[in-house]
Amino acid sequence: xxxxxxxxxxxxxxxxxxxxxxxxxxxxxxxxxxxxxxxxxxxxxxxxxxxxxxxxxxxxxxxxxxxxxxxxxxxxxxxxxxxxxxxxxxxxxxxxxxxxxxxxxxxxxxxxxxxxxxxxxxxxxxxxxxxxxxxxxxxxxxxxxxxxxxxxxxxxxxxxxxxxxxxxxxxxxxxxxxxxxxxxxxxxxxxxxxxxxxxxxxxxxxxxxxxxxxxxxxxxxxxxxxxxxxxxxxxxxxxxxxxxxxxxxxxxxxxxxxxxxxxxxx
Amino acid sequence: xxxxxxxxxxxxxxxxxxxxxxxxxxxxxxxxxxxxxxxxxxxxxxxxxxxxxxxxxxxxxxxxxxxxxxxxxxxxxxxxxxxxxxxxxxxxxxxxxxxxxxxxxxxxxxxxxxxxxxxxxxxxxxxxxxxxxxxxxxxxxxxxxxxxxxxxxxxxxxxxxxxxxxxxxxxxxxxxxxxxxxxxxxxxxxxxxxxxxxxxxxxxxxxxxxxxxxxxxxxxxxxxxxxxxxxxxxxxxxxxxxxxxxxxxxxxxxxxxxxxxxxxxxxxxxxxxxxxxxxxxxxxxxxxxxxxxxxxxxxxxxxxxxxxxxxxxxxxxxxxxxxxxxxxxxxxxxxxxxxxxxxxxxxxxxxxxxxxxxxxxxxxxxxxxxxxxxxxxxxxxx
Numbered sequence: 001x002x003x004x005x006x007x008x009x010x011x012x013x014x015x016x017x018x019x020x021x022x023x024x025x026x027x028x029x030x031x032x033x034x035x036x037x038x039x040x041x042x043x044x045x046x047x048x049x050x051x052x053x054x055x056x057x058x059x060x061x062x063x064x065x066x067x068x069x070x071x072x073x074x075x076x077x078x079x080x081x082x083x084x085x086x087x088x089x090x091x092x093x094x095x096x097x098x099x100x101x102x103x104x105x106x107x108x109x110x111x112x113x114x115x116x117x118x119x120x121x122x123x124x125x126x127x128x129x130x131x132x133x134x135x136x137x138x139x140x141x142x143x144x145x146x147x148x149x150x151x152x153x154x155x156x157x158x159x160x161x162x163x164x165x166x167x168x169x170x171x172x173x174x175x176x177x178x179x180x181x182x183x184x185x186x187x188x189x190x191x192x193x194x195x196x197x198x199x200x201x202x203x204x205x206x207x208x209x210x211x212x213x214x215x216x217x218x219x220x221x222x223x224x225x226x227x228x229x230x231x232x233x234x235x236x237x238x239x240x241x242x243x244x245x246x247x248x249x250x251x252x253x254x255x256x257x258x259x260x261x262x263x264x265x266x
Numbered sequence: 267x268x269x270x271x272x273x274x275x276x277x278x279x280x281x282x283x284x285x286x287x288x289x290x291x292x293x294x295x296x297x298x299x300x301x302x303x304x305x306x307x308x309x310x311x312x313x314x315x316x317x318x319x320x321x322x323x324x325x326x327x328x329x330x331x332x333x334x335x336x337x338x339x340x341x342x343x344x345x346x347x348x349x350x351x352x353x354x355x356x357x358x359x360x361x362x363x364x365x366x367x368x369x370x371x372x373x374x375x376x377x378x379x380x381x382x383x384x385x386x387x388x389x390x391x392x393x394x395x396x397x398x399x400x401x402x403x404x405x406x407x408x409x410x411x412x413x414x415x416x417x418x419x420x421x422x423x424x425x426x427x428x429x430x431x432x433x434x435x436x437x438x439x440x441x442x443x444x445x446x447x448x449x450x451x452x453x454x455x456x457x458x459x460x461x462x463x464x465x466x467x468x469x470x471x472x473x474x475x476x477x478x479x480x481x482x483x484x485x486x487x488x489x490x491x492x493x494x495x496x497x498x499x500x501x502x503x504x505x506x507x508x509x510x511x512x513x514x515x516x517x518x519x520x521x522x523x524x525x526x527x528x529x530x531x532x533x534x535x536x537x538x539x540x541x542x543x544x545x546x547x548x549x550x551x552x553x554x555x556x557x558x559x560x561x562x563x564x565x566x567x568x569x570x571x572x573x574x575x576x577x578x579x580x581x582x583x584x585x586x587x588x589x590x591x592x593x594x595x596x597x598x599x600x601x602x603x604x605x606x607x608x609x610x611x612x613x614x615x616x617x618x619x620x621x622x623x624x625x626x627x628x629x630x631x632x633x634x635x636x637x638x639x640x641x642x643x644x645x646x647x648x
Contacts, residue, residue: 047287052581060611063288084288086611087297087647090328097487103517105487112407114380118489120521123549130582130608228581235287250484251421255363255371258332 022158022181026148029158029179035074036184038140040213041239043069045260048234049085052131055227061085062129065261069243075100078248079139082256089129093253098139109253116253125170132221132230137202156181172200183207183214199225211239238264298326298648305403305641312636313447313458319620319639320402321348328359337363349445358412373417378410379430381480381491382526383513385574386589387558389528389538390493390511392478393430394500396439401446401620401634403641411439425483432476435468438500441633449633456633465502474498488516499532507532521545535563550578569595583608591631598624598631617642 023029049063063085069078081094090111097105103121110117124136146162153159157178164170171193178188185207191200206218215237222229241264247257288295305320325344330337341359346352361375382391386409399408413436420427441448443458450457457463468474476497483490495509511528522544530536539561544554554574561567570593577586584607591600604618619640624632 049287054581058610087328088299088611088614090295090297091330102487105517112378112405113410114378116380118515118522120544120546120552121517122546122552126549126578127581132581246421249421250426250482251371251419254419255337255373258337 022153024150024153026150026160027143029150029160029184030143030148031074032184033177033179033186034140034143036214037186037216038077039070039073040215041070041211043067043241043243044237044239045241045243045264046234046238047236047263048232050129050131050133050233051231053229053231060130062089062131067243067247067257067260069245069248077139078245080248080252080257082261083129091256093256095248095250095253096139097248100142104139107250107253114254116250131232132223132228133232137221151176153181157187180207185214185216197225199223208237210237213239236263294329294331296327296329298328299645300325300648301643301645303404303641303643305639307636307639309636309638311447311458313443313456314445314636316349316445318349319445319637320404320641320643322346335364339363356412369421371419371421374415376412376414377417378412379415379417380410381428381493383489383515383524383542384526384540384558385542385544385554385556385572386591387540387556387570387572389526389540390480390491390495390509390513392476392495392497392500392509394436394438397441398439398445401622401637401639403618403620403639403643405616405643411436425481428478428480428482430476430478432478432497433472434470435474435476435498435504436500437467437498437502437504440465440501446634446637449628451628456627456636465504468498468504468506488514490514493528499530505532505534511538518543519545534565537561544574552576567595568593593624593629593631596624596629596632597626598622598629600631600634612647614645614647615642616645 045065045067047063047065049061052060052062062083064081064083067080071077077098079096079098083089083092092111093109095107099105106119108117108119109115125134127133128135128138144165146164149161151159151161158181160177160179161174162177163174164172167173172191173194175189175191177186179186185204187204189202190198193199200221200223202219202221204216204219206216207214208217209215215234217234217237219232220229221232241260243260247260301324303320303322303324304318306318310317323346326341328341330339332338339359339361340357342355342357344353344355347354357376359377361373361377363371363373365371379393380391382389384391388395394411394413396408396411413432414434415430415432418429442462442464443460444462447456447458449455477495479494481492491513493509493511493513498504498506508531509528510531511526513524513526515522515524517523524540524542526540528538530538539559540556542554542556544552547553552575556572558570558572559567560569570591572592573590575588578584585605587604589602593599599622601621602618604616607615609615617640619638621638622631622634623638624635626632627635
């Protein structure tokens, strides 16, 4: 009874725009943001395309489908990424076993060589397939890697400042996050370097609801030093399709799971 | 945020035309590339007429379609090769793939296959290699030659099994004297016979077919595999052999560690052993080291060290790499420096060199002293 009562209250709260009482614990806000941004549902699928633009306006394109399955909320996850564009990476498949307590396991399938290449743990803050997005932006930065401080609570956002626990391991000295108070999605992230300059910005430009989960459908990352940027768009999103564990194995590298990669019916 | 939205969407309109998400992948998509390649020796080989080692135009066509539960794949190359003054065409892939029940995948037809843990060093991977392409400066992909085979893979929670049947023996594409001269033990020196050398192959009968088996499993980040093979050495004189091996790969420290071993049971037995370690030493800079040992029953041991350095820069637009083979026991070496510039999704350029040599002409890389070359390739993807 209590549970149902709570749900009704929450639904009313959202529906009428009345805000729930503001949280004041930065770690709790970050924990909820981590869940909202990276752990919606038990599993999920999305098609993704990116337009990578350099300062001269020259563009490159990437398109892929992502399947995700959570082993545990806020814990380990599997990702399978199957590329369809551009033609030189078509059918390249990327499999990630994300771990919380150790380095992720990563495999790349190169169809030209029929080679399952295992990738050594690397710097996660380098370009993901040539984009301005980093590996870490795609699979999530562990909340434990930073110290979090709630700077301000506005009508719409929790504004937090984050400083790295191991400063030598990252290229930023700190970053600020604007987290939506309703959805807990980080809507804007701004990175400052050691010289104190703002040099990188990630922005969410559109959020839509899928299966009850507020979901980012358009975002953009800008390199403020070079003027380059990457636009990222998500479509054909589906949660809780019942993806089995077996989808995230070497089998899917050589023969991608077509039934699970299919677009969801409207 | 509300105020920002319409502006942001408007600003994106030229980038995000709403079409072009592509059809559901049931319909065939045609893609591929056109490539021009040119490579030339640093010094002439007195035994070979042509100084160039690569002079070709290549057209790749790829597609895939799925009638029902079957996936049909095609990957074909049409090539004009000015070194051999001929047109050539080959399928790198012409396969039908399907599942039998929930646990067995089958792929039948002409296909490229790879397994094992070595980096450009092969122990249990006894699928055909094309060393001519490798030394001439073609894309790394061409080191793996296609073969006509049927592959069955069985998946289970306990273990996975790959079984590959190659009904007619598929040899490596080996040195013939046409593009590169090679060492002849009979002559005691390099030769480049005309017509090109062609070794008698095992009779084309099913009884000479090749069987390759791999059992593998990944447990908590560690990959285990055992291998077995029945067939022939892939290089002349194609002695009959059976092979057994095992491999292991797992994360260790900041990188990946692998061990692989294989025993070739033949007229003269051979045992191969490999140790490897790869790690990202700096962001975007990867180092791979391998120690490789070949212990022959009859001859002396051969061992080799390899080193791969890879550096990516400019949002992965530029890739510098250097792969080095060096054998202290044979006193020979092979350096493969390479630079790739990915100008756009359509255009890319690769330039590199194959630097081979050694103290003596009878060793694997030493015989190719006069084959050392530099090359450039320009590719247009469509």
